[in-house]
Amino acid sequence: MQWTDTANPTYFHKVVDCQWACPAHTPVPEYIRLIAQGRHDEAYWVNWVSNVFPGVLGRTCDRPCEPACRRGRVEEKQAAKPEPVAICRLKRVCADNKSDEFRAMVPKPAARNGKRVACVGAGPASLAVARDLALEGYAVTVFDGEAKPGGFIRTQIPRFRLPERVIDEECGYILGLGVEWRAGQRVGSMKALLAEGWDAVFVGCGAPRGRDLALPGRDETRAQVHIGIDWLSSVSFGHVTAVAPRVIVLGGGNTAMDCCRSARRLGASNVTVAVRSGYAQMKASPWEKEDAEHEGIPILDFHVPLAFEHVDGKLTGMRFKKAKPGSEAGEEVVIPCDEVLIAVGQENSFPWIERDAGIAFGDDGLPVLDKLSFQSSLPQVFFGGDAAFGPKNIITAVAHGHEAAVSIDRLLHGEPVTQRPPPHVNLVSQKMGIHEWSYDNAITLDLRSKVPWAAAEAALASIKVEVELGFDAAAALKEAGRCLNCDVQTVFAPKLCIECDACVDICPMDCITFTADAPNLRERLNAPALNLMQDIYVEGGLKTGRVMAKDEDVCLHCGLCAERCPTGAWDMQKFMLITAKAGAASRDHATRKEVA
Numbered sequence: 210m211q212w213t214d215t216a217n218p219t220y221f222h223k224v225v226d227c228q229w230a231c232p233a234h235t236p237v238p239e240y241i242r243l244i245a246q247g248r249h250d251e252a253y254w255v256n257w258v259s260n261v262f263p264g265v266l267g268r269t270c271d272r273p274c275e276p277a278c279r280r281g282r283v284e285e286k287q288a289a290k291p292e293p294v295a296i297c298r299l300k301r302v303c304a305d306n307k308s309d310e311f312r313a314m315v316p317k318p319a320a321r322n323g324k325r326v327a328c329v330g331a332g333p334a335s336l337a338v339a340r341d342l343a344l345e346g347y348a349v350t351v352f353d354g355e356a357k358p359g360g361f362i363r364t365q366i367p368r369f370r371l372p373e374r375v376i377d378e379e380c381g382y383i384l385g386l387g388v389e390w391r392a393g394q395r396v397g398s399m400k401a402l403l404a405e406g407w408d409a410v411f412v413g414c415g416a417p418r419g420r421d422l423a424l425p426g427r428d429e430t431r432a433q434v435h436i437g438i439d440w441l442s443s444v445s446f447g448h449v450t451a452v453a454p455r456v457i458v459l460g461g462g463n464t465a466m467d468c469c470r471s472a473r474r475l476g477a478s479n480v481t482v483a484v485r486s487g488y489a490q491m492k493a494s495p496w497e498k499e500d501a502e503h504e505g506i507p508i509l510d511f512h513v514p515l516a517f518e519h520v521d522g523k524l525t526g527m528r529f530k531k532a533k534p535g536s537e538a539g540e541e542v543v544i545p546c547d548e549v550l551i552a553v554g555q556e557n558s559f560p561w562i563e564r565d566a567g568i569a570f571g572d573d574g575l576p577v578l579d580k581l582s583f584q585s586s587l588p589q590v591f592f593g594g595d596a597a598f599g600p601k602n603i604i605t606a607v608a609h610g611h612e613a614a615v616s617i618d619r620l621l622h623g624e625p626v627t628q629r630p631p632p633h634v635n636l637v638s639q640k641m642g643i644h645e646w647s648y649d650n651a652i653t654l655d656l657r658s659k660v661p662w663a664a665a666e667a668a669l670a671s672i673k674v675e676v677e678l679g680f681d682a683a684a685a686l687k688e689a690g691r692c693l694n695c696d697v698q699t700v701f702a703p704k705l706c707i708e709c710d711a712c713v714d715i716c717p718m719d720c721i722t723f724t725a726d727a728p729n730l731r732e733r734l735n736a737p738a739l740n741l742m743q744d745i746y747v748e749g750g751l752k753t754g755r756v757m758a759k760d761e762d763v764c765l766h767c768g769l770c771a772e773r774c775p776t777g778a779w780d781m782q783k784f785m786l787i788t789a790k791a792g793a794a795s796r797d798h799a800t801r802k803e804v805a
Contacts, residue, residue, distance in 0.1 A: 210726050210756060212749045215700070218634040221784040223744065224761050225696045227296055230277035232608035234788050235259040237274055237296055238696040242648060244302055245689035247682075250311045252303035257315075259788075261337050261383075261607050262362075264375040267301025268677065269366055271463075271494055271602040279693055282740075283718065283763050284654075292657040294691045298677075302685045304375070318386050319346035324621050327352065327407040329396050332360025333603050334594030335413030336383050337610025338617070341791040343386040345618060351388060354395030358384065361415050361595075362603065364442040365464070367471050368673045399562040399590075409589045409617045412576075413610070416595035418558040422459065422551055426517030426524075430549075433524040434517060437468045437552030444471055444672065453547030455479045457527055459514055460552035461491035466498065468550040469506045474672045481544060483512040483529060500676070504669065511539075518543055555600045575599060582616040582626040583609060591616060614791040624797050630789050636782040639697055640771075646781055648694055650768045658688040694766050696784045701757055703750040705778035712770035712779055720760040721770060723751070730758055738762060 214220060223229050227237040236255060243252035256263035275281075278293030324347050328335035331353035339349045357363060358380040362371070384390050396402055402410060419436035421427070427434065433453070437460065443449040456477040458469040461484035472480050482501065484491055488510040491498060498508060511533050518526040526546050532539025557574055564570070569577040569586040576585050576592050583591045593609030595601060616626040639647045661678045662668065668676045680688060713721050719736035726749060731738045738745060743762040751757065771779040789795040 210728070210730065210747060210749070212756070213744065213747050215746075218632050218786065220744065221634070221636070221698050222632075222786050224698060225784065225786075226277040226279050227274040227294075227695070228786065230273045231260075232273065232605045233260045233611065234608075234786065235274075236696065236786065238692055238694050239785070240303060241294070241296070241299055241689050241692045242694070244299055245649070245686055249303045249306040250308055250314065253307040253311055254314050256300055256303060257382075258790075260604060261340055261610075262333060262379050262603065263300050264304035264379055265333075265362055265371060266603060267297060267299075267304050268371050268375070269362075270297045270300070270604055272297045272496075273604070279695055279763070280691055283693070283765055295657055295660070295680075295688050298660050298680060299685065299688060301679050305679055306682075315382060315385075316344060318343050321348055322346040324348065324408045325350070325406070326409045326411065326617060327402060327405075328411045328413060329402070330360055330412070330414035330594075330596070331355070331358035331380075331390075332413050332415050332594055332606060333362060334596070334606040334610040334613070335360070335411060336380060337607045338411045338413065338593065338614045339388045340383045340386060341611060341614035342617060343383070343388050345792045347618075349388045350391060351384075352391045352394050352396050354393060356392050358390060358392075360413070361438075364445050365438055365467070367441065367444070367467050367474075369470070369474065369668065369671075369676050370467070372673075372675050395561075397561050399566045399568065403566070403590075407589070408621055409591065411610075411613055411617065412562075412590065412592045412596050413594045413606070414559075414596050416555040416557045416600045418556050419464075419551065420554040420556060422514060422553060424514060424516050426519050429522045430517045430519050430524040432522075433547065434549045434551065437464050437550045438555060440550055441467060441471065444475070449475070451475050452477045455546045456481070456548045456550065457544060457546040458482045458550045458552060459527075460484065460554070461486055461493055461508075461510075462552060462554070463493050463497050464555070465550075465552035466493050466501050468552050469501055470504060471672060472548075472550065473504055473506060474669055477548075480506050481546075482506060482508045483514065483527070483544070484508065484510050485513050486534070487511060504665075509544075512542075513539075515541065517549065524549065555595070557596060557599065559596075573599075579627060581612070581629070583613040584616055584620075584626050588620065611788070611790060615789055615795045618791040619796060622796055628797075630795055632789060633787040633794075635785050636698065636700060637785070639781045639783055644772050646697075646768055648697055648781075648783070649690070650694060650697070650766070650781070651690075652693065652765055652767050653687075653690045655687055655691055657691070658684045697766050697768075697781050698784050699746075699759065699764060699766065699768075699770060700780050700782045701746070701748050701759070702778050702780070703748045703757065705776045706751055706757070707776055707778075708751055708753055708755070709775065711773045711775065715769045715773045717767065717769065718760075718763045718765055720762075720764050722758045723755050724758060726754060726756045730756075734758060734760060736760065736763075 240252040240255040275293040281293040419438040512529040567587040594606035738760040740762040746759040
């Protein structure tokens, strides 16, 4: 049987499920422990290094970390509805409670290195590139057609979810690094931009075009039917301040949820969401659907739009077929309405990139990119965020920005952009005594804390009143206590083991097994190892010839095995992973010596 290679940095990283699932690989347990200790500046710093926008993401992230959270798997016996740690909302806690001292923690940019980089668009991907490269001495200029930076963070996310002051603050940290901000300058030609002699260009202009629906009646009702993302922008800039009484929102994604909740606040007395798919198949995050329904907005699934009904060009309703996918049968229904918002998806649009500029595009209209480096067919041009592979989310755009910044840095130092150094990792014992650890390993039975909301009367009366109020200090401490410290790893030293099975006896999850060194390991464990995506920790070299097998999937990281072990064969060691960022540490060894 092949034993586990714990020297491989991905092994213990994968055990920290939340960090593994985060596109930017934010060290979640680390910042949650800091929050529990009231060290909000340091918790914010840990986030800022990884995901750049802690306050924004603490309110709006798609939370890929939470479905991965081990807490949701190990508490199935105690909770009717097992729920992960509120990782996202704890991120907001450190953003809301950091002090002014955090500004002193922001590093000073290195001396200018003579290289100039242009970033097209001021969304999260471009700003992540700008931050990483500005710190390394690059002269970075960000171009955007709007007056303020933020891109779709600012124009598409309603103020009741994300106050403008948070966007201003976190974009300000980046521009404060000496990044040149070209407000109101929309790039109209890639050729013209390249002619300005930039050493590298990063394209982070998003997916700016919303999809339309070419249905009967669309042309006649154009004045009352709007593309969702354009409508949200108009709301954000104050161009739209009211809506008709009856509104239908078409679409099942997060944009549709923002549209329906915004319409509710702008005076619509009747807002309905209609989606083609089933409720469970909607692309919107579960909490986004719940929030809309909490505000009295019905979601009608399996409603296929057929036509815009109108009388002399005035919209009167929409005709739908109520039918499940693949079924021709189904009754037709008409839902009365005065206004329709179409939020059925977004697509990329690059009219400003000439097709003879040297950048190859695929049949899908997206640039042809190397998926590791984000480099286009024109070597000095890189893409990221929604502009790279289509619409995703903020945290994915940030991750793209980090990788593109590494690529640009390597390119401008004459190094291959498709090569990446391995992440820096270490394991440090948390032992302070025979039965004492430097972290809190008392597993709480508390269920997930609920985030308080503003009073409905106030929240629904204004588009600018923030709905979620965030955790107070007591709730934050309680929720932080639910974290299982998955980055504090159970590390086994077979040479010290006397095979007394004390760890097996005390393990509350029955996840440790000593068994013969033979095939079909999962069939011989003390408890079924059902999650095939999670590795089994296997160590050999025991005196009896057996192996130690531990199911990482449901381990609580409680430390009882290490406390019970009479020889110290088990230890609790904190795993730290630092991913590559632009700079000397991400270049080849020879270059690092030159820099040093």
